[in-house]
Amino acid sequence: MLSVGGLFLGITILIGGGYLLVHGASEIATKLGVSPLLIGLTVVGFGTSAPELIINITGALNDATSLAFGNVIGSNISNLALILGAAALMAPITIQGTLVRREVPLLLLATSVVLVMALDGPLEGQAAMISRSESIVLLVLFCIFLYISVMDILALRTPDPILADIQDNPFIDKHLFSRYRWLLVFSGTILLALGGEITVRSGMAISESFGISEAVVGLIFIAVGTSMPELATSIIAVVRKESDLALGNIVGSNIFNTLIVLPAGGVISQIPIPAGGVGDIILSWFLTALLIPIFFLGDGRLDRRLGVILLLAYFSYVFLRIYLE
Numbered sequence: 001m002l003s004v005g006g007l008f009l010g011i012t013i014l015i016g017g018g019y020l021l022v023h024g025a026s027e028i029a030t031k032l033g034v035s036p037l038l039i040g041l042t043v044v045g046f047g048t049s050a051p052e053l054i055i056n057i058t059g060a061l062n063d064a065t066s067l068a069f070g071n072v073i074g075s076n077i078s079n080l081a082l083i084l085g086a087a088a089l090m091a092p093i094t095i096q097g098t099l100v101r102r103e104v105p106l107l108l109l110a111t112s113v114v115l116v117m118a119l120d121g122p123l124e125g126q127a128a129m130i131s132r133s134e135s136i137v138l139l140v141l142f143c144i145f146l147y148i149s150v151m152d153i154l155a156l157r158t159p160d161p162i163l164a165d166i167q168d169n170p171f172i173d174k175h176l177f178s179r180y181r182w183l184l185v186f187s188g189t190i191l192l193a194l195g196g197e198i199t200v201r202s203g204m205a206i207s208e209s210f211g212i213s214e215a216v217v218g219l220i221f222i223a224v225g226t227s228m229p230e231l232a233t234s235i236i237a238v239v240r241k242e243s244d245l246a247l248g249n250i251v252g253s254n255i256f257n258t259l260i261v262l263p264a265g266g267v268i269s270q271i272p273i274p275a276g277g278v279g280d281i282i283l284s285w286f287l288t289a290l291l292i293p294i295f296f297l298g299d300g301r302l303d304r305r306l307g308v309i310l311l312l313a314y315f316s317y318v319f320l321r322i323y324l325e
Contacts, residue, residue, distance in 0.1 A: 017191025070218025088307030
């Protein structure tokens with residue numbers, strides 16, 4: 001039970017550290033003259049993935065690559081099924097602008113690349129893994145994605161809905177923390193490091209105590225915990241009727257998980273894909289591919305009925321994954 005308590009404590013510290021780091025970095029960027037739009041894009045797309053990044057790096061350093069792998073893929077699955085389904089249950093989600101519409105195919109491309117990397121070894125009669133060289137390829141793809149995103153923003157002739165939503169992001173407060181910006185960055189960094197260490201060690205202890213693989217601990221328990229910032233952002237966006245922000249938060253976070261978080265650990269230590277891991281990547285790919293017909297065909301919206309289906313699919317997946325253990 002101590003390991004379970006440690007897991008909750010570690011995730012709580014991680015989320016708190018990420019919150020402080022994001023606010024402190026936002027204040028420093030504002031002081032340096034960075035536009036609120038660029039700050040908002042960083043907070044919404046990448047800031048909420050700080051816990052996953054720290055866990056992946058800490059897992060690689062502690063030889064817990066299965067747990068780190070499970071956390072990344074599990075976060076992507078929970079974002080697309082659990083969080084998107086819960087958000088759609090509150091209010092239908094549509095794409096109003098062009099920026100999020102372009103990010104969805106990019107996420108599908110990134111997920112497809114990871115799937116091909118995972119299948120490469122088995123097709124050649126070798127163990128499935130994400131090697132260091134493949135991790136570098138993923139990091140290069142992220143740089144390309146970032147370039148395309150910036151060019152898209154600069155090329156816009158008319159305001160995009162998500163840009164207006166981001167500049168009014170409720171997680172950016174330019175007055176509350178302005179005097180303590182550097183303290184926030186320092187405190188957030190320390191808490192992230194501490195929370196990552198506690199979470200990884202507690203996850204390893206749970207795996208050993210309950211006979212559950214580290215991959216499943218990461219896929220389900222840690223992944224859901226570290227996805228709470230995405231859940232909070234998406235719910236707030238839906239309540240404020242900002243569909244592009246709700247979807248953009250999830251898509252951006254998954255792109256970051258796939259092209260930064262996963263290869264960050266892979267560069268430190270190549271990531272062997274655990275038993276059932278290829279199936280998890282296939283499910284992540286399928287959920288991503290499902291966004292194409294939902295938002296690009298028909299009426300182009302994710303309604304409550306589809307939200308319920310996504311939630312049922314997620315809980316069925318969790319039950320099956322634990323049952324197979």
